[in-house]
Amino acid sequence: MLTAHAVDDIRTAEQALAAGLPDGELMRRAARGLADALDDIPAGEVLLALIGPGNNGGDALYAAVHLLDRGVRVDLCLLDPSTVHADGLAAALAAGAQVVERPGQQRHCLDAVFGIGARPGLTGRAAEWVEWIAATGPRTVAVDVPSGVDVDGATLPSTHVTADATVTFGTYKTALLVGPAAGAAGRGAAAIPDLVDIGLAPHLPAPHIEAIEASDGHLLAEIFDWLRAPTSHKYSRGVLGIAAGSTQYAGAAHLCVAGAQAGMAGMVRFVGEAELARRVVDRAPEVVAGRGRVQAWVVGPGGGDDAAAQLAAALDDGVPVVVDASALQHVPDSFDVPALLTPHAGELAQMLGVQRETVEADPLGHVTEAARRWGVTVLLKGARTLIATPGRVTRVNLTGSPWLGTAGSGDVLAGLAGSLLASGADPHDAGSLAAFLHGAASIRANRGGPVTASAVAAALPGTVAAFHDGHLDDVRDWRS
Ligand SMILES: NC(=O)C1=CN([C@@H]2O[C@H](COP(=O)(O)OP(=O)(O)OC[C@H]3O[C@@H](n4cnc5c(N)ncnc54)[C@H](OP(=O)(O)O)[C@@H]3O)[C@@H](O)[C@H]2O)[C@@H](O)CC1
Numbered sequence: 501m502l503t504a505h506a507v508d509d510i511r512t513a514e515q516a517l518a519a520g521l522p523d524g525e526l527m528r529r530a531a532r533g534l535a536d537a538l539d540d541i542p543a544g545e546v547l548l549a550l551i552g553p554g555n556n557g558g559d560a561l562y563a564a565v566h567l568l569d570r571g572v573r574v575d576l577c578l579l580d581p582s583t584v585h586a587d588g589l590a591a592a593l594a595a596g597a598q599v600v601e602r603p604g605q606q607r608h609c610l611d612a613v614f615g616i617g618a619r620p621g622l623t624g625r626a627a628e629w630v631e632w633i634a635a636t637g638p639r640t641v642a643v644d645v646p647s648g649v650d651v652d653g654a655t656l657p658s659t660h661v662t663a664d665a666t667v668t669f670g671t672y673k674t675a676l677l678v679g680p681a682a683g684a685a686g687r688g689a690a691a692i693p694d695l696v697d698i699g700l701a702p703h704l705p706a707p708h709i710e711a712i713e714a715s716d717g718h719l720l721a722e723i724f725d726w727l728r729a730p731t732s733h734k735y736s737r738g739v740l741g742i743a744a745g746s747t748q749y750a751g752a753a754h755l756c757v758a759g760a761q762a763g764m765a766g767m768v769r770f771v772g773e774a775e776l777a778r779r780v781v782d783r784a785p786e787v788v789a790g791r792g793r794v795q796a797w798v799v800g801p802g803g804g805d806d807a808a809a810q811l812a813a814a815l816d817d818g819v820p821v822v823v824d825a826s827a828l829q830h831v832p833d834s835f836d837v838p839a840l841l842t843p844h845a846g847e848l849a850q851m852l853g854v855q856r857e858t859v860e861a862d863p864l865g866h867v868t869e870a871a872r873r874w875g876v877t878v879l880l881k882g883a884r885t886l887i888a889t890p891g892r893v894t895r896v897n898l899t900g901s902p903w904l905g906t907a908g909s910g911d912v913l914a915g916l917a918g919s920l921l922a923s924g925a926d927p928h929d930a931g932s933l934a935a936f937l938h939g940a941a942s943i944r945a946n947r948g949g950p951v952t953a954s955a956v957a958a959a960l961p962g963t964v965a966a967f968h969d970g971h972l973d974d975v976r977d978w979r980s
């Protein structure tokens with residue numbers, strides 16, 4: 501699991517670690533790691549370091565000493581000479597750095613204006629530097645976090661640095677993983693920042709955010725007991741009931757079933773209008789049409805006018821339920837069964853009575869509020885899907901790419917999540933594992949290019965196997 505911590509927790513851990521170390525050792529470690537991460541800047545090139553008033557600037561000044569040592573030239577722009585890290589500045593100047601009044605033609609830039617001490621947003625000189633970066637396009641590496649972002653809330657104020665890459669220390673920060681702020685931390689292969697180990701881990705409490713990684717396949721055997729039992733059968737694996745599709749959205753039924761069949765459940769039941777049920781069974785003969793005993797329900801993908809009645813019937817069954825798409829408009833005020841709600845930003849906005857843009861500007865805040873309001877798990881779909889449950893660490897999904905934003909892709913996700921729920925996962929694990937596998941399958945189906953929802957579903961069984969076996973390649977979102 502990859503983890504991000506809250507700023508206050510990082511500061512407390514940093515103090516505990518520093519107490520056992522010689523003065524300045526933490527900053528030395530950070531600076532060394534930062535300089536190592538910048539080793540692709542050739543000797544002779546000029547790096548402009550934008551230096552703020554705190555320790556973030558200090559890290560960059562000491563890193564500059566290493567860079568100067570190996571022949572990189574370093575220009576320094578100081579936000580305020582009277583508050584700069586004095587010892588760091590003296591060391592950088594002694595090693596050959598020069599202070600310049602304003603940015604110029606430099607092709608490499610180090611953003612060390614603010615780190616975790618930042619208040620969101622930039623003004624004055626720092627805002628002018630952001631304009632310079634946007635206008636001249638130097639390769640920009642942010643130190644710890646891109647300056648100006650909201651570090652714990654992961655929102656993006658209007659003025660902030662957008663970096664090509666970020667080098668962070670000790671642990672991830674929420675803004676580096678969660679959108680929209682994460683979009684300012686790096687691009688392409690650098691979309692997930694480099695993490696420099698400074699020895700902080702033993703001092704860190706529970707994380708603020710976590711993300712499933714390719715190496716977390718052990719979770720499957722930990723969550724699904726039957727995976728360890730050679731005597732398991734279809735009923736011990738669990739039966740999923742699906743109430744999805746309508747005359748208008750018949751495909752949603754097929755896609756939801758396809759997602760479910762790639763999951764963990766031993767059997768899928770389909771409940772719907774007779775002609776649709778016949779077509780579902782024609783395409784997927786393993787599916788059993790009609791009501792019967794199930795261990796979980798998926799209600800809503802491509803649903804029609806009967807979504808409210810189908811949701812009420814599923815809730816009456818007393819088993820866990822995935823509530824998707826049209827059924828989201830009919831959620832009760834509170835749930836008596838474990839539930840996983842799977843809205844996209846537009847649907848969550850409607851549920852909360854706000855504008856879609858409001859949710860998109862602060863997805864973490866809104867998914868947290870919805871999970872609290874309904875007392876269940878809410879999975880907010882998007883570029884960095886979030887899964888929030890009261891009392892659990894919120895998860896963010898790092899797999900997939902914008903190609904996954906394709907019609908019907910959410911139907912596959914709902915089916916898969918339901919299948920995991922029916923098979924014994926709680927809604928938090930079911931939602932986060934489904935989002936992980938769904939994104940990973942889209943990459944495996946066609947890395948870097950278009951995918952259909954059907955192709956994602958077709959790639960899921962192999963993805964589940966590779967994840968379980970620990971052979972999953974890197975399936976993170978490497979957007980350019
Ligand atoms: N934690 C760790 O384990 C380690 C941390 N390390 C490094 O330390 C960094 C944190 O350093 P830091 O605490 O000195 O905070 P930093 O962000 O440099 O500056 C805060 C100053 O900026 C000011 N200010 C803030 N926002 C502003 C704004 N929008 N506009 C204007 N001013 C603003 C703020 O003013 P104030 O809010 O107090 O008024 C304060 O004066 C961390 O990110 C990492 O790089 C490593 O060295 C080793 C291990």
Ligand SMILES: Nc1ncnc2c1ncn2[C@@H]1O[C@H](COP(=O)(O)OP(=O)(O)O)[C@@H](O)[C@H]1O
Pocket residue numbers: 844881882883884885899900901902903904905906907908909910911912913938
């Ligand atoms: N930019 C993106 N990057 C990664 N995944 C995305 C992106 N945009 C959308 N997705 C994913 O694609 C799926 C779309 O689901 P949804 O909006 O319900 O589509 P539909 O209603 O057509 O099935 C979700 O899993 C979402 O997280």
